[in-house]
């Protein structure tokens with residue numbers, strides 16, 4: 089019996105591999121047309137002030153409405169886009185679309201907030217990144233501080249010189265800067281001194297097991313204290329439970345983002361949420 093089930097799981101495994109290989113092919117062959125076919129969409133997830141539940145911002149997260157595979161999350165195609173060199177164009181579209189959407193909401197009289205976009209390493213190496221950002225802001229009548237650029241430690245460490253240069257000019261223009269997935273990259277804390285980020289986002293992996301896991305709780309607490317001492321706002325990512333919320337609030341975390349409050353959602357739905365203005369869990 090053991091033998092036959094081993095055989096089955098082997099078959100299963102190759103079937104999975106074939107499915108994954110087919111998926112990668114379907115993704116690679118369609119990705120180059122996705123922009124011109126208007127197949128990308130942004131979903132929005134609120135960032136909420138723990139003190140009063142106010143929606144102070146949102147993160148724009150890309151999805152691809154693939155012609156045969158349906159709606160795909162970034163994990164399914166961003167790497168391919170980076171390898172094939174499509175990511176700069178896609179990333180520039182994200183910047184423009186996020187600005188267009190934010191201006192639309194502001195124009196509808198919805199409460200003011202900032203919008204965060206994720207940038208890939210290659211975008212920080214593109215010569216005209218500052219110009220792309222500037223144009224997107226200006227043509228939508230937005231002030232620079234309404235846009236929040238998220239960069240991961242891994243992106244910084246991949247090419248420290250060019251990333252820091254780009255970050256300097258982004259900060260110089262007055263945009264907000266967030267360090268994403270903080271604590272997961274192989275990085276040196278010295279870059280935190282080199283430029284002033286506005287926000288530090290505690291990675292979801294440290295949030296998941298608080299408050300039960302003593303080590304993760306200690307790490308989350310340390311990150312919160314460090315961020316405060318460096319005058320940065322601290323955001324906890326991936327908050328799913330009320331116990332995590334209580335712990336983070338008690339430790340003085342400023343902002344939270346997570347399924348406990350809201351999943352990333354299409355713009356029409358987000359507008360409804362923003363109209364209410366605030367979002368608190370039932371404690």
Ligand code: C2E
Nearest residue numbers: 149150161162182206207208326327328345346347348352
């Ligand atoms: P990220 O920037 O760290 O974004 C947060 C991810 O955590 C999002 O996944 C979000 O849906 C998910 N998340 C938020 N709250 C919770 C929670 O409570 N529980 C759980 N389990 N997950 C939660 P998503 O949208 O699949 O994005 C994954 C990653 O893809 C992002 O991680 C970011 O690195 C990348 N990404 C997303 N949009 C873009 C983009 O426009 N450009 C680039 N270059 N990368 C992007």
Ligand code: MG
Nearest residue numbers: 147206238268
């Ligand atoms: Mg992010």
Ligand code: MG
Nearest residue numbers: 268269289325
């Ligand atoms: Mg993150």
Ligand code: MG
Nearest residue numbers: 240268269291
């Ligand atoms: Mg991430």
